[in-house]
Amino acid sequence: MTAAAPPLTVLICDDDARIREALRDVINAQPDLTVVALAADADQAVALAARQHPDVAIIDVRMPGGGAATAREVRDQSPDTRILAFSAHHDNGAIREMEQAGALDYVVKGAPIRDIVSAVRRVGSAESPDDPADQ
Amino acid sequence: MTSNSPSSPSPGSDTSGQPPDEILRLLERNIRDYAIFMLDPDGHVMTWNAAAERIKGYSAEEIIGQHFSTFYLPEDLAVGRPEHNLQTAVREGRVEDEGWRVRRDGSRFWANVVITALYDERRQLRGFGKVTRDMTERRRAEQALRESEERFRLLVQDVTDYAIFMLDATGHVISWNAGAERIKGYSAQEITGRHFAVFYPREDVAAGRPEHNLETAMREGRVEDEGWRLRQDGSRFWANVVITALYDDRRRLRGFGKVTRDMTERREAERNLSDRRRLLAHLVRAQEAERRRIAWDVHDDSIQEMAAVGMRLQLLAEQLSEPQAGQLGELGDRVNDAVNRLRNLVTRLRPPGIDRQSLAAALSDYLAETGADWGVKSTVENKLVTEPPPESAVTIFRICQEALTNVRKHAQAKAVTIRLSPQGSGVLTQVIDDGMGIEEPSDLRPGPDHFGVIEMRERAETVGGWWTMARRAEGGTVVEFWIPAPSGESPIRAGDW
Numbered sequence: 320m321t322a323a324a325p326p327l328t329v330l331i332c333d334d335d336a337r338i339r340e341a342l343r344d345v346i347n348a349q350p351d352l353t354v355v356a357l358a359a360d361a362d363q364a365v366a367l368a369a370r371q372h373p374d375v376a377i378i379d380v381r382m383p384g385g386g387a388a389t390a391r392e393v394r395d396q397s398p399d400t401r402i403l404a405f406s407a408h409h410d411n412g413a414i415r416e417m418e419q420a421g422a423l424d425y426v427v428k429g430a431p432i433r434d435i436v437s438a439v440r441r442v443g444s445a446e447s448p449d450d451p452a453d454q
Numbered sequence: 455m456t457s458n459s460p461s462s463p464s465p466g467s468d469t470s471g472q473p474p475d476e477i478l479r480l481l482e483r484n485i486r487d488y489a490i491f492m493l494d495p496d497g498h499v500m501t502w503n504a505a506a507e508r509i510k511g512y513s514a515e516e517i518i519g520q521h522f523s524t525f526y527l528p529e530d531l532a533v534g535r536p537e538h539n540l541q542t543a544v545r546e547g548r549v550e551d552e553g554w555r556v557r558r559d560g561s562r563f564w565a566n567v568v569i570t571a572l573y574d575e576r577r578q579l580r581g582f583g584k585v586t587r588d589m590t591e592r593r594r595a596e597q598a599l600r601e602s603e604e605r606f607r608l609l610v611q612d613v614t615d616y617a618i619f620m621l622d623a624t625g626h627v628i629s630w631n632a633g634a635e636r637i638k639g640y641s642a643q644e645i646t647g648r649h650f651a652v653f654y655p656r657e658d659v660a661a662g663r664p665e666h667n668l669e670t671a672m673r674e675g676r677v678e679d680e681g682w683r684l685r686q687d688g689s690r691f692w693a694n695v696v697i698t699a700l701y702d703d704r705r706r707l708r709g710f711g712k713v714t715r716d717m718t719e720r721r722e723a724e725r726n727l728s729d730r731r732r733l734l735a736h737l738v739r740a741q742e743a744e745r746r747r748i749a750w751d752v753h754d755d756s757i758q759e760m761a762a763v764g765m766r767l768q769l770l771a772e773q774l775s776e777p778q779a780g781q782l783g784e785l786g787d788r789v790n791d792a793v794n795r796l797r798n799l800v801t802r803l804r805p806p807g808i809d810r811q812s813l814a815a816a817l818s819d820y821l822a823e824t825g826a827d828w829g830v831k832s833t834v835e836n837k838l839v840t841e842p843p844p845e846s847a848v849t850i851f852r853i854c855q856e857a858l859t860n861v862r863k864h865a866q867a868k869a870v871t872i873r874l875s876p877q878g879s880g881v882l883t884q885v886i887d888d889g890m891g892i893e894e895p896s897d898l899r900p901g902p903d904h905f906g907v908i909e910m911r912e913r914a915e916t917v918g919g920w921w922t923m924a925r926r927a928e929g930g931t932v933v934e935f936w937i938p939a940p941s942g943e944s945p946i947r948a949g950d951w
Binding site for chain 2: 335337338340341342344345348381407408410411412427428429430431432435
């Protein structure tokens, strides 16, 4: 990690304010990561992504408007944004849908925060994802 | 035209009309079934043949010259039967008699006897020809047949569970049994001679159903019908009816056999059963809805809250120094563990994806997720062509869950396979493991339900299916169950989940 590199910008999208804010504080505590926007639903997420073009969008799998649809629209508006799915339980069907929508990885809520931040770094430094339509 | 060989004249060449004596003697010697002999005008035996010896036991020397009354029973002698027979033969030319006769050894046989008076050209009585046949066997057979028919008649007569009766060719009642009286209420006198249409409700008579049934029976041999029928008092019962057309040897219709069974109770039992099933299905639905609601509550609130708290505790721990850092870190770990347990609870309460994906996919996910923890190779073989309705799918999933819990806890298996296949109007599911196998049948005995046997079986039986668990010959255990999957029901898909 070089000090000169600018921090990865992160958009957090979760309808639960407690999660949203705790996650913001966890990420902002990392010197190489910075939260640039918080969204509580799909519309907010898409609008914020269009304006901020964050490096990473953490999107709750289960949220108003649907996690997968949100991921897809965020990538429409901000093609360089990488998606990290965030989920409260193992729902492989939902996780597959997120993958198809372009999510590169997923973490479960309740995972140790070091796992969460390393997933953000991993996704943020990954190659720009292929267009899911080409997969 | 073929020329006759001169050395062997054809039998037809004898034009005298009289067979040679030699042939007659041959005939007489070889007739085994008829004792043929002659009596003089007073009734003494004059001739004897081989069959007579065989049937009656006397040799010719012993019997010739004896009076033929020797063959009669004492009680027949007492009423003068031998003399009476001869007198009748004299008067009428011949007499036929049937009755017990005595052999030389005193044993009896049932004889058919024909005595013919023999006159010469001058109308002088020269004696009697007597032909006796041993009918004992035939009589026994006839009697056996008669008894068997009688028994059968009594059986039919006394059967009370079925109305068994006959119709003539035009549909009028000609016989009646106890069951018919019990089921339909008419006595034999009341119903005999009446047309069987009286058993049908008015709407069926108007629709020509009685005639239609008879026509079908005539055309196809038999007809089976089920529907309401009337008792004598006008009340209705639900009847299963079989009408069989009865033809004689010359394919002439002689009438119809009719067997009617009162199915009212069974029909009601079936209806009650389906009412009970409906109720239980409703219960299962309500239970699943309740579980889903709890799962959502836990998912949307408890997990979020605790996950957030867990993150904050860990964050705080990073910002503090020891020993507080370690203590907070440990608290954070415990909260995360609790979140994981809640996550498993949610999964158990509401199988993820069962509403949205196929049953097989939901099972695959469940296996992938749980099987990974205990290091078992898991496979789902899906032969289903159509998806079972959600309620059936949930029941199948639940039983699989329970069976897999057993495999995990008890089987020490290396591999487990779930096989789904269509069978009849439902789904046959097999959960097969290669573990140590249950110690049947002790493990299936009633008692502490440590294998969840009762729960699995009740789940299956509640929805009208069956469940069984067995040790496999090749090792391991197979849990096998069948769940009806009615396709007619409108699927109730849950919302976004």
